[in-house]
Amino acid sequence: MNYWLMKSEPTEFSIDDLALRPGLSEHWDGVRNYQARNMMRDQMKVGDGVLFYHSNCETPGVAGVAEISREAYPDFTAFDPAHPHFDPGSTPDNPRWLMVDVRFVRKLKRTIGLGELKDRPELDGLALIRRGNRLSVMPVTPEQWDFILALE
DNA sequence: GCCAACGTTGGC
């Protein structure tokens, strides 16, 4: 079993939104980075743990826990010219982008802020806090997973 | 293959 951190802007899709979805599950569209796509395609399995991270907002940080509920399949938002995530280079016959489904597990009692994560030497290797990091999907080690959730 | 220009991400 693997662990992940996935970023979303809460104004677009937040942990609270996920909790309101039927079946508590929703597709995770809009990943447009090859490194992130490859991790989803090659490594993400049903049941993997996900730290739900709120980005580009008032309190950036880990806001909840989710799990992978469906493995990678074509991101259909790339096929729709009217969709903000449209990519003419991706077609149903030859999809360039993939998505997974995630299921709500729980919302944290408080958001564990980015600054707090940066302060912890135990998390030095975490991709999230590497300078200039732009991955929206990144791996988390079991040790990092336990450590972050213990901060709650 | 190089690299400048551009668009995006995301913290602040």
Place this chain on the structure above:
DNA sequence: GCCAACGTTGGC
């Protein structure tokens, strides 16, 4: 709103 950092694009 600003801007640093990054990935992608495309001319050459």
